[in-house]
Amino acid sequence: MNFCSDNVAGIAPEILEAIARANAGTMPSYGGDEITARVEKRLGEIFEREVWAFPVTTGTAANALALSTLTPPYGAVYCHPEAHIMVDECGAPELYTGGAKLVPIAGAGGKISARDVAETLDNARAGDVHHVQPAAVSLTQASECGTAYTVAEVGAIAAVTKKHGVKLHMDGARFANAVAHLNVTPADITWKAGVDVLSFGATKNGALAAEAVVFFDKELAASFGFRRKRAGHLISKMRFISAQLDAYLTNDLWLRLARHANAMAQKLVGGLQSVPGVHLLYPVEANEIFIRLPLQTLAGLRQAGFQFYDWPGAAPGTIRLVTSFATSAADVDAFIAKANTLAKAA
Numbered sequence: 001m002n003f004c005s006d007n008v009a010g011i012a013p014e015i016l017e018a019i020a021r022a023n024a025g026t027m028p029s030y031g032g033d034e035i036t037a038r039v040e041k042r043l044g045e046i047f048e049r050e051v052w053a054f055p056v057t058t059g060t061a062a063n064a065l066a067l068s069t070l071t072p073p074y075g076a077v078y079c080h081p082e083a084h085i086m087v088d089e090c091g092a093p094e095l096y097t098g099g100a101k102l103v104p105i106a107g108a109g110g111k112i113s114a115r116d117v118a119e120t121l122d123n124a125r126a127g128d129v130h131h132v133q134p135a136a137v138s139l140t141q142a143s144e145c146g147t148a149y150t151v152a153e154v155g156a157i158a159a160v161t162k163k164h165g166v167k168l169h170m171d172g173a174r175f176a177n178a179v180a181h182l183n184v185t186p187a188d189i190t191w192k193a194g195v196d197v198l199s200f201g202a203t204k205n206g207a208l209a210a211e212a213v214v215f216f217d218k219e220l221a222a223s224f225g226f227r228r229k230r231a232g233h234l235i236s237k238m239r240f241i242s243a244q245l246d247a248y249l250t251n252d253l254w255l256r257l258a259r260h261a262n263a264m265a266q267k268l269v270g271g272l273q274s275v276p277g278v279h280l281l282y283p284v285e286a287n288e289i290f291i292r293l294p295l296q297t298l299a300g301l302r303q304a305g306f307q308f309y310d311w312p313g314a315a316p317g318t319i320r321l322v323t324s325f326a327t328s329a330a331d332v333d334a335f336i337a338k339a340n341t342l343a344k345a346a
């Protein structure tokens with residue numbers, strides 16, 4: 001069983017069927033099709049307001065291109081040191097913004113605080129020609145540590161960014177998992193709290209390759225289509241990306257898939273509490289678990305065929321376990337049973 005990432009899971013059957021259904025006949029290309037139009041309308045319904053939505057095929061493209069609308073090339077984009085845009089996008093944000101600087105703001109559990117954002121922006125040397133200029137803050141929801149920002153936390157950060165004339169981006173590669181955990185409305189945790197643009201993720205939660213950059217500000221959205229095309233991310237047969245999002249957003253499939261992934265993570269972390277030598281690093285508020293286990297136990301789990309990442313930069317024995325819509329209760333029970341057997345035998 002593979003707990004490396006939700007990226008290792010397949011495609012939710014409803015989404016695969018939607019792709020096949022979209023394969024009937026011809027449709028206008030480059031997003032001119034009816035499915036793409038329907039997706040933007042559906043996102044408006046879900047977010048309870050008009051939105052400007054642009055499908056892309058990767059979360060990295062969603063993040064980097066979204067940020068390119070928020071900052072000049074001499075700008076500063078503030079994010080957590082473990083943010084995906086900082087650590088795992090190979091310079092795409094820097095490339096597509098024309099060179100903006102990613103500036104880390106530390107914070108516990110993968111989250112940054114309004115207080116630290118305020119202190120950073122208060123001391124950012126705005127107007128000083130020798131310094132990058134504050135332009136955007138990026139939050140990851142759910143975070144790279146498997147935690148979720150509350151509505152109040154997002155709102156407090158947004159109050160600071162707005163005071164400083166700085167935009168607020170949300171990396172929502174696992175947005176569904178956060179919404180499912182928090183039990184809030186998509187509107188409350190985004191634009192109503194002050195978010196300007198959301199990378200709305202679907203790939204990790206059952207899509208083949210589908211994300212949507214969702215703008216809550218028409219002016220910010222105005223240049224995105226050109227930036228997407230220039231980056232080579234305007235998909236000619238867009239209907240097949242949009243069909244994934246259409247199915248994802250139908251009958252709350254996106255939330256049902258995320259709820260299952262989150263429930264499996266809760267089952268897993270609940271079962272692991274009894275394993276001798278286990279140490280949980282962060283609260284489990286989505287579908288990612290960060291734990292430390294004895295190295296011998298980890299070796300035995302790998303020998304038994306379980307797959308998971310050693311977490312880079314963390315203490316020896318620290319691993320990440322990620323559940324998905326496809327994780328079964330039997331998968332979870334097997335991991336817990338094996339971990340217990342190995343730890344007790346050590």
Ligand SMILES: Cc1ncc(COP(=O)(O)O)c(C=O)c1O
Nearest residue numbers: 058059060061084140144171173
């Ligand atoms: C938090 C987060 N943001 C963005 C991404 C980027 O997604 P992609 O790998 O599709 O570029 C990932 C990838 O898993 C991620 O974990």
Ligand SMILES: C[C@@H](O)[C@H](N)C(=O)O
Nearest residue numbers: 004005006007084088
């Ligand atoms: C790159 C890797 O971290 C990926 N974003 C994941 O969460 O699995």
